[in-house]
Amino acid sequence: MSAAIEVALIQDHHRGSAEANLAAIEVQLEAAAADGAQLVLLQELHNGPYFCQRQAPEEFDRAEAIPGPTSERLGATAKRLGIVIVASLFERRAAGLYHNTAVVLERDGSMVGKYRKMHIPDDPGYLEKFYFTPGDMGFHPIQTSVGKLGVLVCWDQWYPEAARLMALAGADVLLYPTAIGWDVRDSETERRNQRQAWILAQRGHAVSNGIPVMSCNRTGVEEDPTGRGPGIRFWGSSFICGPQGEFLAEAETDQPQLLRARLDLRHTEDVRRMWPFLRDRRIDAYQDLLKRFRD
Numbered sequence: 001m002s003a004a005i006e007v008a009l010i011q012d013h014h015r016g017s018a019e020a021n022l023a024a025i026e027v028q029l030e031a032a033a034a035d036g037a038q039l040v041l042l043q044e045l046h047n048g049p050y051f052c053q054r055q056a057p058e059e060f061d062r063a064e065a066i067p068g069p070t071s072e073r074l075g076a077t078a079k080r081l082g083i084v085i086v087a088s089l090f091e092r093r094a095a096g097l098y099h100n101t102a103v104v105l106e107r108d109g110s111m112v113g114k115y116r117k118m119h120i121p122d123d124p125g126y127l128e129k130f131y132f133t134p135g136d137m138g139f140h141p142i143q144t145s146v147g148k149l150g151v152l153v154c155w156d157q158w159y160p161e162a163a164r165l166m167a168l169a170g171a172d173v174l175l176y177p178t179a180i181g182w183d184v185r186d187s188e189t190e191r192r193n194q195r196q197a198w199i200l201a202q203r204g205h206a207v208s209n210g211i212p213v214m215s216c217n218r219t220g221v222e223e224d225p226t227g228r229g230p231g232i233r234f235w236g237s238s239f240i241c242g243p244q245g246e247f248l249a250e251a252e253t254d255q256p257q258l259l260r261a262r263l264d265l266r267h268t269e270d271v272r273r274m275w276p277f278l279r280d281r282r283i284d285a286y287q288d289l290l291k292r293f294r295d
Contacts (some may be wrong), residue, residue, distance in 0.1 A: 007116030008032035010040040013220025033081035044179040063092035079109030088177035117153035139165035147172035165206035181234035203245035210272040
């Protein structure tokens, strides 16, 4: 693990096809590498539109094996540029068995690990339970040349348990590829409240675990393909923060953006010495966390 790492994330909108999206991503990966980035995070399901606005069996045709065409293409890019890439894919594990999966590609092009999304939402416009089987790999950081990466995906970002378990397993950074936005009918007040809650929740994970966080969201408007729903305006706002929740970089709400920051991992040690939350945990008193609800 390096004492400090140069990181980047690529906030983007859907460009009409997997090929167009990947071509744009590769341009941004090259720019990030040229600027010194060692680790780059991509947004959730970057190969296409956010297809979970409807339930349609033909959408399963978007899924691919891992390893497969996209992971191999991005692996070749990682090797060519000498960077670590965290990418988010729709995984076909077997007939009738699909996952929302993040892969970690080392700078030599190899795939050193993957994480299957554990928490699966089922809300208007986000009908993910139709498509994704909950992950079965647990919460285990992935060892890379730049450190141990605690990779989680989107809906996982609301759960302090997931962040805590990654931190307890030794993660150096938490990474969240994400696809979240507004119902276009939402009021300005509701939009502000939702976006701020999303940011605050993840900054809270940084603070309570003394660990940097990288969160990469989509941007742009995507219509409901059925024409019945209002569509989603993805709110961008990707960010990188340090172990006290301090912003190191923050993207706009409404445009593609390459975001860069330097993570000083020595600062994590300094922060945890002054705010020793892990030391003071009452592990003898948390048994009820294993219950659905305490009646």
